[in-house]
Amino acid sequence: MYLKRLALILCAAAVASCGSNPYGPPSGGGGGGGHSATITVNSNFFTPTPDTVSAGSVTFSWSSGPHNVTWISGPTTLASSPNKSSGTYAVTVQAGTYTYHCTIHAGMNGTIVVQ
Numbered sequence: 001m002y003l004k005r006l007a008l009i010l011c012a013a014a015v016a017s018c019g020s021n022p023y024g025p026p027s028g029g030g031g032g033g034g035h036s037a038t039i040t041v042n043s044n045f046f047t048p049t050p051d052t053v054s055a056g057s058v059t060f061s062w063s064s065g066p067h068n069v070t071w072i073s074g075p076t077t078l079a080s081s082p083n084k085s086s087g088t089y090a091v092t093v094q095a096g097t098y099t100y101h102c103t104i105h106a107g108m109n110g111t112i113v114v115q
Contacts, residue, residue, distance in 0.1 A: 039110065041067045041084075041102075049110035058112060059090040067102045074098035 035056035040047050043064040060069050065085025071078045075096030081089035083104065093114045102108035 037112075039112075041065070041069070044102075044105050044108050046100075046102075046108065046110035050113060051111070052113045052115060053093070055094050055114055056092065057090050058093055059088050061088050062086045067104060067108070069100050070103045072099040072101060 035054040036059060037051065037053040037057070038059045038061055039049070039051060041060050041062045041064070046060075060081065062084050066083045067085075068081050068083045069089060070080040074093075075098075076094060078091050078093075078098070093112065095114050098112045098114065100110050100112075
């Protein structure tokens with residue numbers, strides 16, 4: 001009887017996790033403007049990516065460098081960051097999907113989905 005209950009609990013937990021965002025809730029919080037999210041610029045990769053955020057501010061925070069954030073596509077034109085080794089760079093985003101990369105390091109790419 002105990003094993004049946006345990007199996008039911010485990011199945012319920014597995015079903016509850018289906019279809020959820022593997023990166024957790026939007027890092028920018030619930031809808032509307034004025035929210036913020038942070039993406040870390042690491043040694044040759046961005047984290048998290050992809051990232052789902054609410055409309056508002058996205059701040060890139062450098063943990064190593066030099067790197068830059070250069071926008072490839074998105075619903076609005078955003079200014080790219082300068083080459084940096086530390087500090088932050090913030091942009092305001094609206095709903096849509098944005099892709100970006102570091103022009104210094106091939107393969108260092110990221111995506112932001114704004115809800």
